[in-house]
Amino acid sequence: MATSAPTVTGLVDLLDRQVRARPHAPALLVGDERVPLSYGEVDALAERAAERCVAAGLRAGDVLGLVAGNSVEFVGVLLGAARAGVVVAPLDPALSDVELRARVKASGARAVFSGDGFVEAEGGGRRGDALVLFTAGATGRARTVSLTHANVAAAVHNVCATYALGPEDATVAVMPFFHGHGLFASLLSTLASGGRVLLPAGGRFSAGTFWADLRAAGASWFTAVPTIHEELLERSADADMPVPPPLRFVRSCGAPLNAATQRALERMFGAPLLSAYGMTEAAHQIASEPLPQDGPLKHGTVGRATGVRLRVVGRDGRECAAGVRGEVWVAGPTVAGEGWLRTGDLGSLDEDGYLSLAGRIESLIVRRGLSISPEYVEDVLAGCPAVAEAAVFAVGGERIGAAVVAVRGEECGEPSEILRYCRERLAAVAVPDRVVFVPALPRTAQGGLDRLAVRERYG
Template sequence: MAVPAAASVRDANRYRPPRVTGLVDLLDEQVRERPYARALVVTGERVQLSYRALAALADEVAARLGGAGLGRGDAVGLICANSAEFVVALLGAARAGLVTAPLDPALPESQLSARLTALGARAALLDTSASGRGVVLPVPAWSLRVDVSVAGTAAVELEPGVCDRTQVQGAAGELSERDALVLFTAGTTDRAKMVPLTHANVAASLRTICATYELGPDDATVAVMPFFHGHGLFAALLSSLASGGCVLLPERGRFSAGTFWDDMQAVDATWFTAVPAVHEILLERSEREYPGPQAPPLKFVRSCSAPLNTATQRALERTFGAPLLSAYGMTESSHQATSEPLPQRGALRQGSVGRPTGVAVRVVDRGGRSCAAGVEGEVWVQGPTVARGYLADGDESARTFVDGWLRTGDLGALDEDGYLSLTGRIKNLINRGGEKISPEHVEDILAGCPGVAEAAVFAVPDAVYGQRVGAAVVVREPDGVEREEILRYCRDHLAAFEVPDRLELVTALPYTAKGGLDRKAVQARYAP
């Protein structure tokens, strides 16, 4: 595809990797060299907050937390939307030597309490929206507020109490001041795993992301994905701050399709990253809302955290006039493990999630032997971004982390040039009379059917075959495409055993807070 002038080849000498060792010194280079450059754009008035002002707020929070009896290596929860409070609390806690566990503020009180207890957090920091809910937590809950004036001056309100120094409970006993974050994997309270990431893990991830996309002080983005997961935290927020760029935090701290393009124009955004579900929304609304020539010229658009079908990818590139780069990552690898390169740095390959970025990637068979090029197997990842294991779960750590390799549970294949293509999740495979079927593959085919907006494929219990293939399909127009037309398309593009035996037309599909398809909810809703 043609690349717009704004995305043309940069002078390679202009790119300089960020000099960071973790969250503690994330802002230091920018404060020294560009103190008054904008770091964040916040509030409904889109007020700019400079690197110098942001660092001062973080230092103030660090001092107050240090005076509350918290020790270096202690864990604290962070329950905030994508707000200035989140950023200031995260960086302030890091500067105080604490380990921060971001939590989804939409979780019910029982799940927030269970995660804080399992972690052994000493306290929790809340922004005004979270504290206003009146949740009762098993640890001290301290309300944090950041006020930013139109002139760009800022002040922080935080009155922490004093933590007693009782013996550490929960998983926090496994942490030290080398650790920066504890992220919870997607899942219910009893299934979510705690992933400790060191400052070294964080720094390696940020250097890799910045290098992959050549991010620098001229770049800006809008925070689409939530910061309590790796996608929004590493790819949008921290990589932008490490590289000297700018992040606009939408009003009320969450993505809004209705204001997205206004936000992009307000910050002169050069890129953004999102899950496929968000890309689908933006594409569907583009005829009414995409500003066309008035839109900021984009260097690239990034997609991660779930498979993006090729039809949507091509449509997005045509609409936004920028290359769409698919990436692949997981919490246990500090987010990104592979990505398609910028067009001037390599070829874009449909259906691929790119080449390894800062890590080694293997595809192995069931015996742990490396597969030949083009042969499907489990994807394994090794490198400086990979976590050491899970907290308080030695058995699961032993199964997932093997001789320094992370067993991702994803199925895929590497081609001769090292590009990775994903074919599904091992645990999602449908076994229809011995035939193993990837739901993700069938979903990709369904999404290519004219008139289909999105699809979810699931296993239907069957007395004869064990499982059959079911599909829930969302169509773009209520009367646009019939069920039999979709099945005919499937018969033309799928093996006979892959064609859905049950197909339901639905108005919407359930999604997780992370933005991925909620397969458990799909199974419960449509499989019985």
């Protein structure tokens, strides 16, 4: 097991240590056949991509839009563009043409790379940056975030140090690389620490092949959002589902994970499930539950700060005492820009520095002068045996609504039954006024609950 995190300065030298010491070690496993590509081969792909960037007329500081799934092309162009001094803006290949053009424009891209090669675009340069990423847009429209190579280096170091990643580790690329979760936690940290990443066939996660992918990779860990964890847990009930391979740990990030789900996942995988907290503006990871040997697990929290400074600040601008809720602020080498980043998340720190989150401040529902966290009400609703998941939202001011998805094969009955369940477990002020049954909840491209879409559809 690794005892120290790798030292890199950014995307440019991410592979250098491994290429020098272990050029023939597998870095990627690719496609249906899980073909291994060594660190030396990935390095050669990056060199060719750098040459192609220069041949396409891109100069240092220009922005390149990168439209690709979790593929060899993505990895090669990402690292190769960095070597040419080009800033990369990863873009979701599932976006519509209109959305894609809007994001290309917002990123300032001078060219776009897709499976068809390079296409010119209109844009300027962002000298000094490494990446232009888009926020998930869970509660509003996606925004651009510029990250430097120093931000990238610090983010990779923090993930590797938190989970003691090393050459013996391997993972499956579950989360998309166009967002910080998949990019930093799965891809860049694994390559920097000398491990191997399996890129699923088709360039995206498939629950149907996931167990075979885990075994083919010899995976020691993986990271995903709660919706994917819940899908895996649901599939595990099938009689012909294979026993999962032994893992060192499992990581969850991107949204709150129900405590009962967390315990069930730990039983299924026979490994600790570590909850983490991240934001695009902080190059993904901000906090995480530690490995068992490094500290106690406190389910219901997202752990301790990882390489950054955390504080919780009240409305009066003063730092809150332990256990008191306020806005979460973060500062450190992973944060875009300087000074303290006001996350917009509501949370509290305990005496040991473990962070508990209580939802987005902008999502709070104010009713009878009290602030009600939708996430808290959703957690209670999720405890109802027939409820798979729920989304809580404001209706016309101070009224509360809940969109509910039934457990497969279960009957939820009437809305009155759900409301009765809530009245037995919630303060009267937090009980929803109405319940609507829906086949599925809207999701962001990263798998998180799209609260903006929930409000627009049901609010």
